Amino acid sequence: MTSSTPVFRRLALIGIGLIGGSIARVARRDGIAGEIVISTRRRETLDRAAELGLGDAYTADMAEAVSGADCVIVSVPVGASGAVAAAIAGSLKPGAIVSDVGSVKSDVVRQMQPHLPAHVHFVPAHPVAGTEHSGPDAGFPELFRNRWCILTPPPGTDPAAVDTLARFWRACGSKVEFMTPEHHDMVLAITSHIPHLIAYNIVGTAAHLEQVTASEVIKFSAGGFRDFTRIAASDPTMWRDVFLHNKEAVLEMLGRFIEDLFALQRSIRFGDGDALFELFTKTRAIRRGIIDVGQDTAAPDFGRQTAEKQG
Numbered sequence: 001m002t003s004s005t006p007v008f009r010r011l012a013l014i015g016i017g018l019i020g021g022s023i024a025r026v027a028r029r030d031g032i033a034g035e036i037v038i039s040t041r042r043r044e045t046l047d048r049a050a051e052l053g054l055g056d057a058y059t060a061d062m063a064e065a066v067s068g069a070d071c072v073i074v075s076v077p078v079g080a081s082g083a084v085a086a087a088i089a090g091s092l093k094p095g096a097i098v099s100d101v102g103s104v105k106s107d108v109v110r111q112m113q114p115h116l117p118a119h120v121h122f123v124p125a126h127p128v129a130g131t132e133h134s135g136p137d138a139g140f141p142e143l144f145r146n147r148w149c150i151l152t153p154p155p156g157t158d159p160a161a162v163d164t165l166a167r168f169w170r171a172c173g174s175k176v177e178f179m180t181p182e183h184h185d186m187v188l189a190i191t192s193h194i195p196h197l198i199a200y201n202i203v204g205t206a207a208h209l210e211q212v213t214a215s216e217v218i219k220f221s222a223g224g225f226r227d228f229t230r231i232a233a234s235d236p237t238m239w240r241d242v243f244l245h246n247k248e249a250v251l252e253m254l255g256r257f258i259e260d261l262f263a264l265q266r267s268i269r270f271g272d273g274d275a276l277f278e279l280f281t282k283t284r285a286i287r288r289g290i291i292d293v294g295q296d297t298a299a300p301d302f303g304r305q306t307a308e309k310q311g
Contacts, residue, residue: 007032011073013075014074014084016040017136018133022141023073037057039065043060066088072092074101081100081111094120099124099165100125103192104242104245122157124153151165152179202228
């Protein structure tokens with residue numbers, strides 16, 4: 001649905017991968033931004049964004065990109081957030097909103113906030129949406145539809161700026177939630193970061209078995225392993241930075257997971273079928289709850305469109 005009045009006259013996107021590319025596409029399609037300026041470090045990525053027509057102007061100079069922008073959204077691996085803030089700080093216009101899309105918030109605030117001038121509004125954000133694909137070609141305008149975007153404004157942030165950014169994300173199709181950075185990081189550690197860590201680990205174990213035993217692990221992958229490989233195909237740079245910059249929350253949740261895993265190990269070792277059945281019943285209810293709130297589909301094969309179904 002096209003907006004008659006853009007939320008932002010000029011939107012600058014620093015980084016143009018899956019998230020930045022999806023923002024550009026939906027903002028252009030629905031008139032959420034009047035002008036879109038794109039900046040990214042790699043020239044070939046910038047050229048590809050231009051070929052795809054994702055913006056109105058393109059530059060490798062981040063400071064040039066943010067000049068005159070009403071909103072700047074930083075879409076880079078979280079470890080690079082501070083360097084980006086330092087590079088753009090002197091070119092931000094008074095009243096501009098500066099945000100990001102990182103799945104870590106406390107460390108991003110620590111990196112970015114010291115560099116940003118007092119005359120801008122810093123409203124960190126995390127659109128909880130994504131795929132295993134990356135790069136400007138991976139984006140699509142429906143990525144944020146019916147997905148949550150969590151805003152974590154630091155204390156004292158101008159409420160009007162927060163409201164404006166919330167309106168932007170709602171226009172992109174997101175539902176908006178507010179949290180402190182610390183609470184966000186703990187929640188995402190268990191709902192996103194630990195699942196990715198487990199996926200990387202189990203796929204790595206299987207790859208090792210494949211190499212050592214020629215066991216045909218890959219050839220005969222069942223559905224569970226196949227779904228782990230999808231998660232484990234996510235961008236390595238992004239996820240390296242997530243674990244390094246959300247270390248405390250990840251280690252806390254990982255400790256709890258390991259304790260529960262040992263309990264599960266004991267149940268299997270001692271043949272405690274009742275304990276296993278009780279756990280599996282609870283976890284099945286979680287899956288149903290996710291479907292009930294519209295965060296996934298109950299369609300067969302997790303909604304996959306196989307060749308047979310499409311035919």
